[in-house]
Amino acid sequence: MLSNSLIELDRAHLIHPVSSYRSHEATGVRVLKSGKGATLTDVSGRQLLDGFAGLWCVNAGYGQDSIVEAAIRLAARLAELAPGDLNHVYFTLGGSDAVDSTIRFIRYYYHAKGRPQKDQFISVESGYHGSSTAGSGLTALPAFHTGFGVPYNWQHKIPSHYAYRNPVGAHPQAIIAASVAALRAKIAELGAERVAAFYVEPIQGSGGVLVPPPSWLKAMHAVCKEHDILFVADEVITGFGRVGPLFACEEDDVVPDLMTTAKGLTSGYVPMGAVLMSEGVYNTIADGAGKAAVGHGYTYSAHPVSAAVGLACLDLYENGLLENGRRAGHRLMQGLRALADHPLVGDVRGRGMLAAIELVTDKELKTPLPAEADAARRIFDRAWDNGLVIRAFAQGVLGYAPPLCCTDDDIDGIIERTKTTLDQTLEDKDVRAAMKG
Numbered sequence: 001m002l003s004n005s006l007i008e009l010d011r012a013h014l015i016h017p018v019s020s021y022r023s024h025e026a027t028g029v030r031v032l033k034s035g036k037g038a039t040l041t042d043v044s045g046r047q048l049l050d051g052f053a054g055l056w057c058v059n060a061g062y063g064q065d066s067i068v069e070a071a072i073r074l075a076a077r078l079a080e081l082a083p084g085d086l087n088h089v090y091f092t093l094g095g096s097d098a099v100d101s102t103i104r105f106i107r108y109y110y111h112a113k114g115r116p117q118k119d120q121f122i123s124v125e126s127g128y129h130g131s132s133t134a135g136s137g138l139t140a141l142p143a144f145h146t147g148f149g150v151p152y153n154w155q156h157k158i159p160s161h162y163a164y165r166n167p168v169g170a171h172p173q174a175i176i177a178a179s180v181a182a183l184r185a186k187i188a189e190l191g192a193e194r195v196a197a198f199y200v201e202p203i204q205g206s207g208g209v210l211v212p213p214p215s216w217l218k219a220m221h222a223v224c225k226e227h228d229i230l231f232v233a234d235e236v237i238t239g240f241g242r243v244g245p246l247f248a249c250e251e252d253d254v255v256p257d258l259m260t261t262a263k264g265l266t267s268g269y270v271p272m273g274a275v276l277m278s279e280g281v282y283n284t285i286a287d288g289a290g291k292a293a294v295g296h297g298y299t300y301s302a303h304p305v306s307a308a309v310g311l312a313c314l315d316l317y318e319n320g321l322l323e324n325g326r327r328a329g330h331r332l333m334q335g336l337r338a339l340a341d342h343p344l345v346g347d348v349r350g351r352g353m354l355a356a357i358e359l360v361t362d363k364e365l366k367t368p369l370p371a372e373a374d375a376a377r378r379i380f381d382r383a384w385d386n387g388l389v390i391r392a393f394a395q396g397v398l399g400y401a402p403p404l405c406c407t408d409d410d411i412d413g414i415i416e417r418t419k420t421t422l423d424q425t426l427e428d429k430d431v432r433a434a435m436k437g
């Protein structure tokens with residue numbers, strides 16, 4: 001029997017697809033406990049014939065014991081663990097549809113507020129926010145735009161905080177000032193009354209692991225609050241201990257209005273993402289809809305198998321994995337920083353278990369590796385041959401995001417094999433020629 005407290009948790013934290021949030025709060029959930037063939041049994045023991053196969057999907061009928069509790073418990077635990085008042089959770093199948101869902105929720109939010117003209121979205125160059133039809137336009141990597149007709153004319157960018165090659169130099173205060181000025185200028189250009197939201201990754205992942213200076217996030221958040229703009233933290237990579245705390249924005253003491261997560265939520269074992277919503281955003285949407293359904297939802301929102309895996313992962317994080325990740329992350333960063341003297345290493349950056357080294361043939365001039373010889377691919381293959389899987393970004397940036405369960409030996413192995421790979425690359429004819437030239 002589903003306990004009353006579980007029904008209360010569901011009311012308080014789990015956003016159901018295509019429903020009136022207020023009606024759901026008033027009536028609670030209708031809970032099915034089990035199913036066999038085409039027959040469902042609800043929590044009171046009443047039997048029902050399923051004339052709709054779930055949501056036109058359970059073609060093979062029912063047979064397994066239901067595990068409906070998992071989604072509710074996961075939503076409640078995420079709400080408890082997430083910063084501030086991010087208390088309402090909408091589950092998706094991954095990161096891209098989490099980002100896409102935020103775009104829809106934000107548009108709905110401003111309609112509910114009677115300000116539909118607030119429909120312009122800003123994100124950051126080199127950012128990645130997935131490859132959905134709308135979300136790919138918030139992404140700022142050329143390959144995700146070319147030939148796809150994005151970004152749309154309501155999607156705008158400001159320059160990245162990328163410290164190593166920043167025109168304002170690498171000083172943290174200069175970078176923060178430049179980003180704040182760029183965001184203010186973009187808001188002024190569009191008109192604050194038209195800007196809906198600003199999207200950031202606390203550390204840019206797919207753009208080459210670009211780490212903003214401490215307090216950068218806080219400064220950007222402050223500009224958004226000043227102009228009544230929603231702040232969205234895309235924690236698809238940085239969430240769940242990748243950079244130390246459970247969520248990266250905790251480091252800068254920032255509570256976003258919406259947060260997107262995926263990946264580490266289920267440790268990649270099954271597909272799942274989640275949008276976390278603040279009380280303010282949730283209540284505006286819920287009031288705006290009243291008794292009508294908020295028309296956003298997927299067949300597999302809050303899939304119980306994914307939710308069960310999510311719960312198991314949260315147990316792991318809380319029972320030592322987060323702590324181990326912190327320790328291992330410290331060792332990883334130390335090990336990589338010790339490679340800074342290597343003739344090919346121009347920059348070492350990262351936080352916790354998310355890092356990159358950027359290779360150059362001239363440290364003074366910051367000359368990238370010779371592009372024509374596909375250095376990144378070659379280094380990836382060579383690392384593989386040396387028994388190391390890394391991510392090679394364009395222009396010789398090597399990315400690291402090892403599992404949080406790494407032992408000291410694992411981390412030392414990663415560093416050692418990186419060094420071997422770099423030493424071998426140093427012997428390549430074209431690299432040597434470029435270094436002499």
Ligand SMILES: Cc1ncc(COP(=O)(O)O)c(C=O)c1O
Nearest residue numbers: 094095096128129130234236237
């Ligand atoms: C920051 C960020 N947002 C969104 C996504 C998209 O997630 P998914 O690949 O699960 O759709 C990714 C994927 O790498 C990501 O790094």
